[in-house]
Amino acid sequence: MKAMILCAGLGTRLRPWTLSHPxxxxxxxxxxxxxxxxDKLRSQGFDYIVVNVHHFPEQIVDFLRQRxxxxxxxxxxxxxxxxxxxxxxxxxxxLLRFSDGPVLVHNVDILSDADLRGLMQRHIDSGxxxxxxxSPRDSSRKLIFDESMRLRGWHHLEKDVYRPECYSKSxxxxxxxxxxxxxxxAGVLEEMHRIEGDERFSIIDFLLSxxxxxxxxxxxxxxxxxxxxGKPATLSxxxxxF
Numbered sequence: 001m002k003a004m005i006l007c008a009g010l011g012t013r014l015r016p017w018t019l020s021h022p023x024x025x026x027x028x029x030x031x032x033x034x035x036x037x038x039d040k041l042r043s044q045g046f047d048y049i050v051v052n053v054h055h056f057p058e059q060i061v062d063f064l065r066q067r068x069x070x071x072x073x074x075x076x077x078x079x080x081x082x083x084x085x086x087x088x089x090x091x092x093x094x095l096l097r098f099s100d101g102p103v104l105v106h107n108v109d110i111l112s113d114a115d116l117r118g119l120m121q122r123h124i125d126s127g128x129x130x131x132x133x134x135s136p137r138d139s140s141r142k143l144i145f146d147e148s149m150r151l152r153g154w155h156h157l158e159k160d161v162y163r164p165e166c167y168s169k170s171x172x173x174x175x176x177x178x179x180x181x182x183x184x185x186a187g188v189l190e191e192m193h194r195i196e197g198d199e200r201f202s203i204i205d206f207l208l209s210x211x212x213x214x215x216x217x218x219x220x221x222x223x224x225x226x227x228x229x230g231k232p233a234t235l236s237x238x239x240x241x242f
Contacts, residue, residue: 001046001120003104004092005037006085008054008078013231022056024108025063026235033229034060034108038069041106044116050095050103052076052088086203089184090192098186105203107180109230114181115221122219129187129214130207134176135224142175143218151216154208164210176218178204179226188214 011023018026024034034051041049049071053060057079064073076092083091089105096103102123104116114133123131132151134143144153144167153167155175162169182203195211207216229235 001044001104001117002048002050002096002101003041003046003106003116004050004052004076004089004096005034005041005106005108006052006088007034007060007108008052008082008088009108009230010055010082011230014235018055020056022053022060023230024051024060026229028111028229028235032063033111034063035067035069036111037106037108038071038073040111041104041116042069042071046071046104046116048072048074050074050076050092052078052083052092054078054082081200083200084202086192086196086201086206087199089203090189090196090198093189098184098189102183102185104181104183107230109228110180110226111229112179112181112224112226114179114224114226116181119181119219119221120183123183123185123217126217127215128217129185129191130216131183132207132216132218133179133181133221133224134218135179135221135226137177137224137226139177141177143178144173144175145218146170147172147174149218149220151207151218154204163208166210176220179221179224180228 007024009023011018025032074095119133140158142155144155146152154163191212191214227234
């Protein structure tokens with residue numbers, strides 16, 4: 001199975017560490033977060049991983065060269081231009097070889113007990129173009145799905161703002177927190193080329209676009225345990241756990 005780890009972010013919330021290091025190499029219990037995510041993917045059966053780089057890219061490349069992490073790893077170089085989460089997937093299209101099957105996309109700053117193998121199987125069984133791992137955990141922003149778990153919109157709970165603008169609330173809708181982990185198939189790449197072209201864009205913005213004709217579904221892991229270690233408070237929490 002194939003995966004992509006999104007590592008190119010600037011990590012501004014983790015300064016001063018990220019003033020001289022990439023966010024992906026922030027240590028969690030003495031182990032870089034990138035290594036922890038790779039270990040998680042390998043343990044779930046993933047044997048080919050693409051890592052994108054932008055901020056202090058040479059440090060990540062050197063780290064990968066010096067470690068035997070037990071999987072084949074390729075690097076998608078965004079040194080000249082940060083492409084955000086959607087543009088990063090398009091940039092790595094050739095490395096990811098979507099013609100050979102779907103790809104699991106995982107944020108580097110997420111540590112969880114997610115059933116990644118189960119997510120991939122659910123995606124394949126459903127026939128969806130993309131499948132988002134979600135859970136009922138607390139979050140100020142949630143994705144909205146219909147009774148069949150098809151993506152309908154996004155809700156900022158604190159501001160009570162919905163997207164897209166054409167969203168019409170239904171009594172059958174349900175809201176879940178996104179995990180930063182999702183599966184992408186070849187159909188998504190076709191729509192990205194049609195709608196976005198060669199641009200920098202967020203994967204969530206793309207998925208929520210009214211122009212997007214892909215079938216996007218959610219997969220609920222009810223008891224998902226997850227820490228977003230891209231913030232100082234939660235990174236400190238993770239340090240205690242690990």
